[in-house]
Amino acid sequence: MAEIKSTLDLVMEKTRHLKLNSREKAARQRDEFEKKIGGLLQQFDDRRIRLDQLKARLDQLRAECDVDDRKTLCRRIVARLPLGGDNRHWLELLEALCRVGQDDAAAVLQTFRRQSETLKETLLTRRREELAAEYGIRGSAVVPNLGRSHEWSAARRRIQEQFRSELIKRLTSDRLR
DSSP states (O other), X not given: XXXXXXXXXXXXXXXXXXXXXXXXXXXXXXXXXXXXXXXXXXXXXXXXXXXXXXXXXXXXXXXHHTOOOHHHHHHHHHHHOOSSSOOHHHHHHHHHHHOOOHHHHHHHHHHHHHHHHHHHHHHHHHHHHHHHHHHOOOSTTOOOOGGGOHHHHHHHHHHHHHHHHHHHHHHHHSTTO
C-alpha cells in the first residue's frame, strides 16, 4: 500500500532544489531582525526586561542575524514612543541605544504637546460655539467630548505622524551614519 503524503511533504519535494541567493538571504535576515526587535521592544514596554537585558539581547540578535542596523532600531523605538504620555523609559532607551540626548527628543515632544493642546483648545472652543448656536447650550459646565470627534482623532493622528517623522529625521540624520 502506498503512503499518502502530506501537503508539506509535497511542497518540500517540489522545492528542494531552490536556493536563496545572498541578497534574498540578507533580506530575510533583515526581516527577521526587525521582527525580533519588535518583540524585544514589546517586552521592554511591558517592563519584563530591563535596559541592560535589552542591550544584551540586541547584541545577541545582531550576532545571530548578522545585521547591525541602528537606523532601523531607532525608527522602531520612535514608532513606539508615546508622544502624549509618560515616555521617560523610552527616552532613556533612545539615549542608550541611539546616542540621542533626552533633551533633543524632549524638545520635539514638547513642541508636539504644545501644538496638540492648541489644536484641542481650538476644537473645544469651536464645538462650544456650535452647541450654543444649534441647541442653546452654554456655560462653563459645557465640556464637549473630543474623544468622539472624528476631526480631533484625524488631526491628532496627523500631528503624531508629523512629529514622529520629524523625530526620526533628527535622530537618523547625523548620529547614525
